Amino acid sequence: MGQVPRVHGARLGLVQISLAGVLWGTGGLGVQVVREHVPMSVPTISAWRMAIAAVVLLGALVVLRAGPALGRLLRERPGRVVVVGCGTAAYQGLYFGAVVSAGVTVATVVSLGLAPVLLTLADAVRHRRPPGAGRVLVLLAALTGLVLVSLGAGHGASSTGPQPALGVALAVASGAAYALATALGEPLARSTGPLALTTATTTVGALALLPFLALDAATGGVVTTAEPVPVAVLLYLGVLTMALAYGLLYAGLRTTDGSAAVVATLLEPVTAALVAAVVLDERVGTPGIVGTVLILAAVGGLGRRSPDAGGPLTPRAEPDRVPGLHRP
Structure with a gap:
């Protein structure tokens, strides 16, 4: 009977991650x-976004009396918290710069697809074994897609931005920063x-x-x-x-299998593309x-798992062991 609540919890987590995307x-x-x-610069917008989020989160921390958990985290892993926080800031700044230079769709798809x-x-380097054939196909599809998006960045009725090449480069750097923050x-x-956290x-x-x-x-x-x-938009x-x-x-990641993060990854560029088109x-x-x-398709393929590994809604036996994902 204990399995049923866990499955429901995993599904709720999937909904939470999807809403984040x-x-x-x-x-x-x-x-x-x-x-x-x-005429506000991208770094300034990014600074306001994170500052507003920090104030809201600190307020929530006080109201919910979660200060001890924050203090414990800062005592035990201060260096990693600083690196992940700076990586998050770098990702967002680079991403918004890509938006201004190349447009919403290109910036989102490239940065999110590369990570x-x-x-x-x-993961392949860490485990000292190459990915399987299916994973290789996923990587090839993603890299091909990045090239095609780059080639198409300067075309279109309304243009995708004043500096498409720079925008794609910023989006690639943003994706790399996102990947680093995720791993750490x-x-x-x-x-x-x-x-x-x-x-x-x-x-x-x-x-x-x-600064x-x-x-x-x-x-x-x-x-x-x-x-x-x-x-109002900055708020x-x-x-x-950011905060929510x-x-x-x-x-969501405390109760949902890590592959559910792919759903959020997919919903972000889909949402951005729909909003930008409309x-x-x-x-x-x-x-x-x-x-x-x-x-x-490549990002979706990264979420596929072998039959013996369980599906994306397979709950973890120990919620605190669910791998985290650090995003834009």
Whole structure:
């Protein structure tokens, strides 16, 4: 009988991770909207996003009296928390830069498609054995998709951005930072509650981005605004696409099999593409469309498991041993 509640918990976790993916997929559009109203730089937007999220999370930590868990995490793994937090900040800054340069769809698909590929390669090196034939096909499909998206980045009715080549390069760097943060964040997620972990890494990321905000202020850049639309969007980015999304992610990974993270990975670019097509009228051309399909298929293939390994909804016997995933 104990298996039934675990299965229900795994399904709930899958829903939580999926909702996180949907929220992440709207982040790029939010950056575009802010910049349409005020000439705020990408690092400044990223700094505000993480700072707002950190304030909200710290408030939740106080209300829920979860301070001891945060203190224990900082005492036991301070170095790893700093690296993961800085990696998260780097990923977001690079991602938003890619959005501005190449558009929402290209930035999201490339950055998100590359990270699972890098993680698969790292896993093969760590275990000292090459991936199976199916995994190799997945990697080839993903790499081919990245090339096609890059080729299609400069085409389309409304253009995918003023500097597509730079945007793709930033998206690749963003994906690499995401993969690094994921690999280093896994041990933290196994033993730390989602609120404490998200609060710690988000606060570190916000502190890491503050110098960029100060630099913008010193050079005459726009770092604050009283306009209601960009203020509302910044609040949305911080509260929903950062604080809530990461909270959902880590809460879901405590009861859901790690392959469920692939669902969030798939829902983010799908959401971004749908939003960009409807709101921004973005087009990436035929090569970009084919590349997008290949990347999505490749990321989906990374979640396939052998019959003896169980399906994506197979619950873990010990929730605290579920590998974590650290995202944008």
